[in-house]
Amino acid sequence: MMRKSLFIVSLLFSVFAKAELTIEITQGIASSIPISVVPFQTVSLSSSGAVIDDVVRNDLERSGHFSVLGPKDMLSHPHTESDLYFRDWRLLKQEYVVMGVITELAGDQYQIRYQLFDVFNERELLTQTLKGTEQQLRDVAHRISDAIYEQLTGIRGAFSTKIAYVTTNPERTRFNLSIADSDGAREKIILTSKYSIFSPAWAPDGKRIAYVMMEDAGSRVYVQDITTGKKQLISSNRGLNSAPAFSPDGNKLAVTLSKDGNPEIYVVNLTTRKWLRVTDHYGIDTEPNWMPDGKHIIFTSGRSGSPQIYRKNIETGYVERLTFEGNYNARARLAQDGRFLVMVHQSQQSGEFHIASLDLTRGLLQILSSDTYLDESPSVSPNGVMVMYAAKHNKRSILAAVSVDGDVKFLVPSKSGDVREPAWGPYLN
Amino acid sequence: MQLHFTDPTSFKIPIIGSGLMIVVLLFLLSNQWIGEQEQVVKKPQHIAARIVQLNKPKPKTASIKKAQKKAIAKKTKPVKKTTPKPIKKVVEKAKTVVKKEQTPPKPLPLPGTDFLEALEKEEALNATAQAKQKEEQAKKALEDQQQVTDYSSQINALIQSVWRFPPSAKHDEEVVLRVYLVPTGEVTEVLLLQSSGNDALDRSAEQAVWKVRHFPVPKDAVLFEKQFRQIVLKLKPENARL
Numbered sequence: 001m002m003r004k005s006l007f008i009v010s011l012l013f014s015v016f017a018k019a020e021l022t023i024e025i026t027q028g029i030a031s032s033i034p035i036s037v038v039p040f041q042t043v044s045l046s047s048s049g050a051v052i053d054d055v056v057r058n059d060l061e062r063s064g065h066f067s068v069l070g071p072k073d074m075l076s077h078p079h080t081e082s083d084l085y086f087r088d089w090r091l092l093k094q095e096y097v098v099m100g101v102i103t104e105l106a107g108d109q110y111q112i113r114y115q116l117f118d119v120f121n122e123r124e125l126l127t128q129t130l131k132g133t134e135q136q137l138r139d140v141a142h143r144i145s146d147a148i149y150e151q152l153t154g155i156r157g158a159f160s161t162k163i164a165y166v167t168t169n170p171e172r173t174r175f176n177l178s179i180a181d182s183d184g185a186r187e188k189i190i191l192t193s194k195y196s197i198f199s200p201a202w203a204p205d206g207k208r209i210a211y212v213m214m215e216d217a218g219s220r221v222y223v224q225d226i227t228t229g230k231k232q233l234i235s236s237n238r239g240l241n242s243a244p245a246f247s248p249d250g251n252k253l254a255v256t257l258s259k260d261g262n263p264e265i266y267v268v269n270l271t272t273r274k275w276l277r278v279t280d281h282y283g284i285d286t287e288p289n290w291m292p293d294g295k296h297i298i299f300t301s302g303r304s305g306s307p308q309i310y311r312k313n314i315e316t317g318y319v320e321r322l323t324f325e326g327n328y329n330a331r332a333r334l335a336q337d338g339r340f341l342v343m344v345h346q347s348q349q350s351g352e353f354h355i356a357s358l359d360l361t362r363g364l365l366q367i368l369s370s371d372t373y374l375d376e377s378p379s380v381s382p383n384g385v386m387v388m389y390a391a392k393h394n395k396r397s398i399l400a401a402v403s404v405d406g407d408v409k410f411l412v413p414s415k416s417g418d419v420r421e422p423a424w425g426p427y428l429n
Numbered sequence: 430m431q432l433h434f435t436d437p438t439s440f441k442i443p444i445i446g447s448g449l450m451i452v453v454l455l456f457l458l459s460n461q462w463i464g465e466q467e468q469v470v471k472k473p474q475h476i477a478a479r480i481v482q483l484n485k486p487k488p489k490t491a492s493i494k495k496a497q498k499k500a501i502a503k504k505t506k507p508v509k510k511t512t513p514k515p516i517k518k519v520v521e522k523a524k525t526v527v528k529k530e531q532t533p534p535k536p537l538p539l540p541g542t543d544f545l546e547a548l549e550k551e552e553a554l555n556a557t558a559q560a561k562q563k564e565e566q567a568k569k570a571l572e573d574q575q576q577v578t579d580y581s582s583q584i585n586a587l588i589q590s591v592w593r594f595p596p597s598a599k600h601d602e603e604v605v606l607r608v609y610l611v612p613t614g615e616v617t618e619v620l621l622l623q624s625s626g627n628d629a630l631d632r633s634a635e636q637a638v639w640k641v642r643h644f645p646v647p648k649d650a651v652l653f654e655k656q657f658r659q660i661v662l663k664l665k666p667e668n669a670r671l
Contacts, residue, residue: 020607020659020660020661021577021581021656021657021660021661022660022661022662022663023581023584023585023588023660023661023662023663024585024662024663024665025585025588025589025592025662025663025664025665026665026666026667026668027589027592027666027667027668028589028592028593028594028598028633028637028664028666028668028669029590029591029592029593029594030593030594030596030598030666030668030669030670031593033593033595065595065596095593095636118632118636120636120639120640121632121635121636121639122639125632151629152595152629153595153596153597153629154595154596154597154598154627154628154629154630155595155596155597336671339671385596405596405670
């Protein structure tokens with residue numbers, strides 16, 4: 001006995017003599033990061049200048065990955081490194097501090113310099129100097145948010161991106177296709193029509209939008225140049241022309257046509273206008289969406305009796321069913337490099353329609369939107385973090401957003417009438 | 430002249446031969462003598478050392494330690510087999526013997542048999558002391574080990590409670606840091622030994638160490654130097670969503 005224990009002890013010591021004491025930590029906290037964005041110093045008096053830090057705070061807060069400290073709760077409002085005392089921010093349990101200075105240059109130009117500090121490591125992580133006119137200050141603010149977001153989360157920021165959506169007046173006699181900042185600000189109408197507009201879809205370059213218009217003669221698929229407003233008729237086949245989706249290279253458009261009797265998915269080359277039939281089944285096949293590889297298309301099909309999501313390889317023709325949980329899964333979009341499927345899912349318990357995410361690696365289905373009703377047409381931000389969708393709220397159709405992990409939910413403000421069919425735009429630049 | 434060598438009557442060959450032999454013998458003898466002298470010198474030194482041991486029973490002198498080591502090397506089995514009770518008795522006896530030896534001012538004549546007995550007793554004494562020391566060492570080692578485990582789990586819990594990994598963290602990523610501490614447990618330096626490839630995750634790990642700032646460390650200075658002066662932390666966000 002004695003000998004054995006001695007042996008074990010000596011063995012332990014010999015092991016320790018070789019290796020350093022190693023402690024393994026396998027659990028952490030996945031909650032939002034505390035950050036303080038100090039109100040920026042405006043050297044010259046300008047009402048619009050003060051807006052920048054507000055926009056940054058809103059962006060970061062809305063992303064769900066940050067909890068932002070209000071300026072009133074700060075102990076001081078430093079603008080330079082010499083006024084920054086890390087100890088004070090540690091007391092406030094802040095992990096990062098952003099401060100900045102706005103200066104007015106000649107000819108309506110502003111210069112914005114900001115710095116991001118790590119409170120616990122006590123070092124500067126990021127500093128940038130940006131320039132812009134008064135109208136561009138919001139763009140500057142979103143770019144600052146993007147840079148901070150990417151630096152701290154390791155995920156590219158999508159605050160500078162745009163969203164497209166369809167609005168209707170309460171009488172439902174006017175339909176507008178609008179584009180706005182991802183936070184809903186600076187709305188711009190790019191198309192007004194007496195016909196209803198559906199399914200806007202962005203081209204990967206962010207310069208064109210495809211949509212469906214219900215004209216008197218039937219549905220039509222158009223592609224419109226955003227800057228010039230010029231629209232191009234793509235499909236006016238007999239029957240249904242719907243659900244356009246650009247291929248990742250932007251050269252092809254997948255659409256649903258019912259010219260052969262029941263809805264099938266086709267792909268049209270936008271330059272040669274050559275058509276290719278993708279699906280051939282007596283069940284309904286619709287709502288195509290491309291995988292990032294440009295070879296696979298995911299779509300909704302009723303071939304098993306209820307709507308479910310399938311994936312088809314357009315080169316080999318191989319079809320695979322992706323969803324099995326629930327009697328209704330439709331309008332799927334991909335998030336985070338195709339790892340997650342975001343779709344409309346009918347809850348088995350309540351029978352309500354909600355947005356759900358399906359982790360294709362682990363096979364886990366999660367209902368993301370449980371506090372809105374009749375949720376429809378989810379659209380995923382280009383960084384795969386947020387989902388924007390339409391929902392019914394106070395008898396109106398509004399836009400709502402939820403993070404793919406289900407942690408953050410917010411409603412996008414709208415003035416009046418219905419807002420529907422959101423489409424989150426790609427990264428610009 | 431040349432005939433002198435081949436001439437059988439010449440005495441030169443035997444003279445040279447015997448001369449050489451004498452030289453060789455002398456050389457060999459002188460060598461042997463030196464070797465013998467060394468051995469002779471060593472023996473009294475050994476004996477002297479043992480006498481000193483008898484007079485000074487404190488087990489802390491270097492000579493005793495050496496002797497103990499030799500004794501252990503030779504007699505490991507019997508020492509460990511002895512149960513604690515007989516050891517104590519032997520120790521008591523040995524102590525009394527030592528005391529008796531100390532009380533008379535003149536050293537005992539020590540006849541051959543007595544000397545052997547004393548030697549055996551002394552060896553037994555040394556062996557028991559050695560066993561005791563070993564036992565203590567083992568006990569200390571176990572205590573140290575317990576402390577290392579205790580403080581490690583405390584550090585683990587502290588870091589876990591403050592480590593906020595970024596949303597981009599993947600469950601199979603790993604950051605390895607080396608943390609340098611001072612005896613108060615305060616962090617003086619954090620070194621990134623192995624990056625996860627995700628800068629945001631690396632930074633969150635470093636930040637977690639600085640958030641803790643004071644690590645719980647043992648008060649025992651030797652143990653601190655051995656185990657806690659610098660420690661390696663492996664951080665894996667196994668509860669990450671991705």
